[in-house]
Amino acid sequence: MTNAHTTEIGILIYPGCQMAAVLGLTDILREANRMAQEKLPRRSSALLQVSHWEREEDDALPRRIFASGDGAPSPPAVLVLPPALEHKISPEEARSYAAWLNALHDKGTTLASVCGGALILGETGLFKGRTVTTHWAYRDIMRARFPEAILDTDRLMIDDGDIFTAGGVMAWTDLGLTLVDRFLGPTVMMDTSRLFLIDPPGREQRYYSAFAPNFTHGDAQILKLQHWLQNTQASQTDLSSLSRVSGLEERTLLRRFRKATGWTTSEYVQRLRVAKAQDLLQFSNSPADRIAWDVGYQDPSAFRRVFRRIVGLTPSDYRRRFAG
Template sequence: MIEIGLVIYPGAQLAAVLGLTDLFGVTNRIAMSHQKAGAPVLRVTHWRQDRASEAPTCVLDTCPDESAGKLSALILPPSLDEPVGGDEAAALTAWLRDHHAKGVALGSVCAGAFVLAGTGLISGRRITTHWSYADLLQQRFPELSVDADQLIIDDGDIITAGGLMAWTDLGLRLVDRLLGPTVMIETARVLLVDPPGREQRYYSVFSPRLTHGDAAVLKVQHWLQATQASDVALSTLAAQAGLQERTFLRRFQKATGMTTTEYCQRLRVGRARELLQFSNTSIDRVAWEVGYSDPGAFRKVFTRIVGLSPGDYRRRFGAKGAGK
């Protein structure tokens, strides 16, 4: 069973918590209808932090009679109060770091990004929040790249959504990742949430396996995500894991289901898709930006993974004003 946790920190917007609970409840009914067993597929838990000095505890479980499973994701909802951060969130950020180290994906909506940034897990990476908080977030965390133009930024192990009501987008993004596009589209239809404009960012998104339990491999996965797979040499990856190369290769493939080459190609292609969608950067330059010195090799890899050439992908999914 897939478990998604919603974190009720001091000042968290309860409307978003309840809305996400309902969204995932609809998703669970749809997913159950697609299987013969009829057993629950998706469990939602609420984790409440009553005091800033204490870690959150579970206060609600939508499937209390089912056996315990592993968390797949934790979501920090918006806040209508001043953004939480600093020493007042120390216990919460330590708790989040611990779960992230175990392979749990972390997500935030709007001002929840401040708590997420406080974990120190996303230094040097891109993050979004509500446009009115963008400058403050950048000032508090200068090591981040705050992009408030994006409604949602999916960085694999970290997902951030911008506006106060963007919890619907983040929720649907997780549904697509964990249960597939068919269930996501049906959920959107039931809730009368218009999926066009979202679908292109959902389909064929690389969702790395993070709950395998191999800490050494997980460390390398997080490092690759943070560095955008800029250095994919086997010697470098094995050193990051603290393992011999042959041992590392064996454990990496067992944990992720793919070779290091396949994994890094998918990370790079994921970054290329974003550049092709939302920038005017030439395809040759995109190839260089994501780590390919040979544009021809990049085109072959991209076409094999996505099913479209980079040019066709941009023409089909490029945002208005993006280059052809």
């Protein structure tokens, strides 16, 4: 049996999950445990144990198929739902895990998801009223499946105590280091970060995300306006012009635009312009002030404020980080 003070972190293997994340997270946690044990030479048992859980049959409950130490009969302290690459798990598939996950949660297990793993975790009902994140490309499907969740895909990691959610496909590295920090402390976390040459937690997903407007909402007049804004690079954004193009009365336009896209017209235009500015910062040598003018801002300082609010970096920092 494991030592009473050993913490078990389980990882669920489900159809289509990214095995690189399963194995990589296992490596991070096992190496962190090794380094923690070196700092406590009298400790013979593990501080962290990693386990893998999988169904043997379609209708069976998942069970441990691997443990890095002696398998314990009690539930893991944390269970991680890793990302998937091409496979977007269906609501029916995801619901088949919900009762088991809720039972673990009721016994004190912290549940964690990375990227598409949120599509499973959300079916437990535990997202209701919580702020959660996932990969920015899953925004629309998450809003459709879990409307009671507060979705913030600008954030790469959200620690809500008994629920962790992480954003992009590679955010399992951030989750791994966050778990190391929680259970083994910041010194071991920083040592692990240096060993694997990965940034410690603190990055933001919005540095990497692209503006991906919803064009499948079914409102033909709003869709016409979206295409017009895209084609004209949002050169005209006064409400009277938007109303004229859409053929809608102004108050009706504002209400229907937000319902269809999830944004106000001004927020949508700002994000459309910033997305164009990101392209120009990456792939042109134009100075930032010229780019501000090219995307529709006459005041460069106003452009910088909007850019930093949306992207999380200044235009110059963004160019240094991402320009080829």
